[in-house]
Amino acid sequence: MRVLFVNENIGGHRSVHNNLRSSLVAHPDVEAEFLDVPKAAGFRRAVGTSVPGLGRLDLDLQALRAQLALSGWVRRRLRASMHRFDVVHVYTGNAGLRSADLLASMPSVVSTDATNVTNAYRLPNREPTRFTPRVIKAAQRWETPVYHSASLVVANTEWIARSLRADYAVPEERLRVFPFGIVAPGLADGPAPGVHAGDRLPQLVFVGHQLERKGALRLHRLHQQHLADECELVIVTSEPVPPGRNVRAVHDVTVGSGRLWEVLREAAMFVFPSQIDQAPNAVLEAMAAGLPVVGLQVAAMPDTVPESCGRLVEKDDDRALVAVLRQLVRDPALRAELGANARQRFASEYDAAISTARLVDTLNEARELFAGARSST
Template sequence: MTNSSGGQTPNRTNPLRTLFLSENIGGHATMHRGIQANIEKDERVVARFLNVPAMGRVRRVAAAQIPGLARMDLDLQALRGQLALSYNANRLLNLSSGTYDILHAYTQHSVLLSTKVLRAGPSVVSTDASGDQVARLLPYRDATSWTDRQSPLRHRFEQPVWDSATLVVTKSEWAARSLREDYGIGSDRLRVIPMGIDVPSELPERVAPARPVITFIGRSLRRKGGQQLLDIHRSRWADRVDLHLVTKESVEPGPGLFVHNDFSPGDARLPGLLARTTVFAFPSDVDTFGYAVLEAMAAAVAVVARRSAAVPEIVVEGETGLLTDGSDASLIASVEKLLDDPGLAHRMGEAGRARALSKYNAELTTAALVEVLLEAKDVFDARVGS
């Protein structure tokens, strides 16, 4: 038998052929490495991963900023880029027709133009944030008074995705809240899985540095809080603390400042850097989930992060780290509290690792995702058979 997506209809003795359509960039790549490493161990599914190609010339043109309008966030740059991405993804899905039993798409932006595919067979759409949330958290531009006014246009493309998917998964309660309140997705179709990372069973031996070490990871600096951290370091900490910036941006060298421009997601050098880190500082106001924070917690490093998006669900205030309000004073006080009390930093680091193992371990979260895939298949089959 075949289902309407062209795939075979398996019984429970046959593995569910699952196509993972992925926006494999940044933290998304970290998440998918965890899924890919663990889903291969699950005999209930056979997974194939289809990554949307990196942005080429056509997509760059389609997503180019429009001078004048961009400053006011009126050029629809993000939406144009998402539609261009979805156009490429839809072509890949059409080429893959008949090769899978269920589709898992991450995120909704990859299937804005593929609602027919979502409706044709069992499908799960997962996300880290709703479109309305993403619009205010773009790392390369600030939201304006016009940003929210474009919500009806964004919904015109995004709402059909949510309505067409068999089931919907978010990685946080923060994102789930928006999908329930802003898009009307009922709890009968909405699942929350905090898709985690591969937490190492053993850590490299901790290295006691000559001076305390603060580490920051972020492709860009300004909206991820790296520039704020850098400015504070230069004015206040340079004579007693080393700051390591893992970023793609060019930074002028200075006393106690170490810049790593050549790290990539999953870089083998990261565990060594975290093993000598005293405090992991992540004052970002644009990250929807925070895989850099999870990697630090998994390495037993105390975290200072901004109270933004889903980060407060990951970092337990006063237990696994400290949360700031975004001000310099709050960031300084939180970092210095841990620098001045190594015992507290150690205890928070250990608590963070325990939390990463119990809640954000990709082995556990991938198993939960497989359960949702199987559920979606049953839900779709029951709907077709009714």
């Protein structure tokens, strides 16, 4: 089966396709080619620039303009090469905004971890306003045909599946729901996370950039006010970290180095109080390392982290966040139980080997559906 994987190639989408590349080795029947959208430059960069004044009101359609420019680049390449493939996979739907007709003309699968409806209120670089619903409607006019043209649509979480059903009227028979997993090293033979010799304090670990928007500075403040004498806060980031008592910054984690796993295995728990992330890979990595996860009841986090694997609190409830952190710091047996459950959940749901096998099955199903629909006309 010859498959073209179209990669929007922003943020965590790069990691998704790196994991796909690695795990497709187990599928010799798949002849894969990847179309990775390059970083915006020149015309694309100019088109996606915010408009002063209008941007502050969320009326400049910045995200949509950038998506249309990106999807125009994809359309030109897709139209030139699609005849060489048995099926095309587009991740996410934004990469196909200007290719709905092409997707309808061949077996195709569109997968997504977000929709423009869900994204509009979670963009890290701007706040929603009273005009945001108008922006959403403009985006939907382009986005809806993409989902309706694809042979099948994959939602990476049930949270996104609900948006696809309610906001885009994607029919249930063409909707599949499963996560895209990650590749993690085998860690089962190592010591349990957070188990140290001597009197070292338990470590709370945060991983990410945009520290303010992702809640790391809030976590830093609460740690200093309530928990600094009981645990160490470790912040893995490329950004400057404010100094503090029992606070440590880790700046030497690079992709593929293995350093992240060393940090995670030293930790007692993973804390991710972000209000803008939906189903971040960082949470999956922590679960793979056998860590309990503490986060917020936002987006797809309840789908990803059940109570058996960690604790989620209301997004603005500092008192509840401190309470669950203190509980887990003081209860190593509970940490061990939740961490073991998290590791097991990763192995059954979020291992890239499993999700890639599901995706390959879905691509084959799309081919069969397309052939069946064509023979019946």
